[in-house]
Amino acid sequence: MSEVSPASPSGAGHARRHFLLDRGFQLKYALTMAGAGLVVAVAFGLWLHQAHAQATALLPQDADTRALIARSDRLLLAAFAGIALLLSGALGLLGIVITHRVAGPVFVMGHYLSIMAQGRFPRMRTLRRGDELKAFFRTFLEAVDAMKAREARHAAVLEAAVERMRAAEAHAPELAPAIEALAAAARERRAALAIDDPEPTPIAVPAPRQGAAGR
Structure with a gap:
């Protein structure tokens, strides 16, 4: 596997500020789970x-009993509404996670x-422990x-071709434009291989352990 660079502290802080990496996708399923929880709670x-x-219908219907039943109904409704909101919110947060x-x-x-x-070519990193x-x-x-x-092999082939063509350039000067084009292509491929992406990955992705990097 490619050689990896350790994740920078600034990259980790940046990731903590962006927990919603794909807002549309994550909110869609979070709201779906929250809605499903709310439906179950309502049912x-x-x-x-x-x-x-049905239970309170069996009680005597005097004034004191009716007042007690009304108070218990309000308490039951408030408790049910709170539980429904908590369940919906918890499932929504779980969906985001x-x-x-x-x-x-x-x-x-x-x-x-x-x-x-x-x-x-980017600086490669492993995923976080909890990622899928x-x-x-x-x-x-x-x-x-x-x-x-493959890029390295192609660059080597181009460099070998350029070297042989330059050896024959004295006898075939018309090869000069082709030689320069092939040499430029070889340099471009070598540059892509020699310089990794200087920009850190914009998410907290720790580098693998030394033993894991060679797998």
Whole structure:
């Protein structure tokens, strides 16, 4: 696997300020879970209210009893509303936490792809301990390593071709433009391999241990 650089403290702080990495995706599923929890709580509350009404219907209907029943109804309604809101909020937060473990790896890979689209190779890091998609991310890193190895082979082939063409340039001066074009292509590939992305990954992704980096 590629050699990795340790994550910078500034990168970790930046990640803590951006817990919603993919706002649309994460909020969609968080609100879905919150809504599902609210529906379950309402259904349970209606059943509980019906059972409470049936139980209180058996009591004597004098003024004191009716006042007691009315007070208990208000307390039951307040308790039910509080529980429903707490359940909905807890499920919503849980949805954000769960989706963050998926959005984080996707966000990192998207950042890496944007760097590669600019002709550079990113500084690779492992995922956080609680992140998902670890197998897919490992395959992604292996694919990047394979691309770097292929770029190195292509650069070596170009350099060898340039060297041989320069040896024959004295007898074929018309090769000069082609030689310069191939030499420029070789330099571009070597530059892409020699300089990793200077921008740290914008998410807290710790570097792997020394033993894990070679796997």
